[in-house]
Amino acid sequence: MPNNVEKMSFNYSPNFDLEKRDKKKIKYLIYHYTGMRSDRSAIKKLTNHNSKVSSHYYITKMGKLIQLVPDLYSAWHSGKSNWKSDKSLNKNSIGIEISNSGHDHGYENFNKKQINCLIKISKILIKKYKIKKQNVLGHSDIAPLRKKDPGEKFPWKFLATNKIGIWHIINSKECKKLRGNSFDLKMNTFLNQLKKFGYSTNYSNSKELKKIIKSFQRRFRPELIDGKLDQECFQIIKSLIYLI
Numbered sequence: 001m002p003n004n005v006e007k008m009s010f011n012y013s014p015n016f017d018l019e020k021r022d023k024k025k026i027k028y029l030i031y032h033y034t035g036m037r038s039d040r041s042a043i044k045k046l047t048n049h050n051s052k053v054s055s056h057y058y059i060t061k062m063g064k065l066i067q068l069v070p071d072l073y074s075a076w077h078s079g080k081s082n083w084k085s086d087k088s089l090n091k092n093s094i095g096i097e098i099s100n101s102g103h104d105h106g107y108e109n110f111n112k113k114q115i116n117c118l119i120k121i122s123k124i125l126i127k128k129y130k131i132k133k134q135n136v137l138g139h140s141d142i143a144p145l146r147k148k149d150p151g152e153k154f155p156w157k158f159l160a161t162n163k164i165g166i167w168h169i170i171n172s173k174e175c176k177k178l179r180g181n182s183f184d185l186k187m188n189t190f191l192n193q194l195k196k197f198g199y200s201t202n203y204s205n206s207k208e209l210k211k212i213i214k215s216f217q218r219r220f221r222p223e224l225i226d227g228k229l230d231q232e233c234f235q236i237i238k239s240l241i242y243l244i
Contacts, residue, residue, distance in 0.1 A: 008065045013047040015054035017074040021091065026071070026129040028086075028093035029122060030078055032139045033149040035102030042099060052076055055095035057121060063113025065121055068097075071129075081142035082200035083135075089142055094125055102149060109153050122164045134198070134244045136165035144199065144215035145208055152222035168220060168239040170232075178232035179224055190229050193237040197244070 032055060034042035039060045045051045046058065046068055055077040058066040069075035077095030078088070086092055098114055101107060110118075125131065138154065139147040160167035170178075187209075191201040194216060203209045210227030217225045220236050 008067060010067050011043060011047060011058075013054035013068040013075070014049045015046070015052055015076045016069045017076075017090070019074075020072050021074060023072060023129060025092055026094060027131060027135055028083065028089055029125055029131050029136045030089065030093045030095045030139060030142065031118075031137070031150045031154065032077060032095060032097045033100035033102050033151060033154075034097050035100070035104060035149060037101050037105050039099050042097070046097065055097040057094075057096045059096065059098045059114050059117050059121075061099045061111070061114070063111070063117040065117050071125075078139065078142055080146070083137065083142050084198045094129070096121065098150060100150070103151060107151060107153060110150075110155065115155060115158070119159065119162050119164060122159075123162075126164065133160075133163070133166045137198075138219060140215045140218055141199065144212045145203070148215075148218065152218045152225055156219060166240065166243060168236045169243065170235055170239050175221070175223075175232050175236075178235055179221075179230060181231040182228075183231050183234075185229070185234060187229060190234055190237065193234075193241060197237060197240055 036042040036045065043058060046054050054068050054075045056067065056069045056071060056075045058068055060066065071094060074090045075095050076090060078090050078093060081087070081089045083089060096118065098110060098118065100110060139149045156165060157167050159165050195201045199212065199216065201212060203212060213229060214225050214227045216233065221232060
């Protein structure tokens with residue numbers, strides 16, 4: 001349990017695996033949004049045994065931190081998920097839920113108090129469990145066919161400047177030049193790069209393929225989420241692979 005986050009409170013959830021895990025198994029930090037209109041309704045769901053969902057930490061709309069499940073127990077936050085060779089990431093990860101209405105209820109910007117709290121707790125967890133920068137992920141990264149959270153308004157680039165997570169090294173002017181430019185490249189080449197980075201690229205139809213591309217765009221190219229491959233997306237994934 002982190003001991004130097006000010007005024008962390010506790011509201012324990014019953015939704016976790018009873019077997020305690022070795023701290024060495026923890027190698028991912030996963031961010032979520034609640035997708036609910038209020039803290040009260042979100043916490044009620046996360047602590048209700050019938051919901052079968054939880055997370056380790058919850059950040060309220062006012063930026064207060066609540067622990068729901070102790071670190072060394074697997075909280076039920078990621079569901080069916082994949083990253084590189086790992087599946088069902090609950091057993092290998094710590095989940096943080098951030099209060100936000102989400103795409104279905106008027107998705108709003110995350111506020112400064114929430115992000116400040118997130119930075120504090122993330123730095124503690126990253127240091128404590130030696131989590132690599134490329135293993136700080138969003139729910140949509142590990143479940144692109146099912147999830148959109150934490151979404152395109154989540155400040156991944158800003159977090160990366162605070163040494164949390166990873167961001168590409170292409171400057172914004174270059175990105176704008178490449179954005180929307182189609183080019184002669186087989187989709188398989190891009191998908192192979194995505195897979196090398198960590199994404200699951202299994203899909204059964206064009207709709208699912210579009211979801212995978214949109215998930216990547218929400219994370220690394222939030223200015224245009226169209227599910228189409230362009231030069232900007234391709235250069236971004238090449239840049240990211242170079243960094244890991």
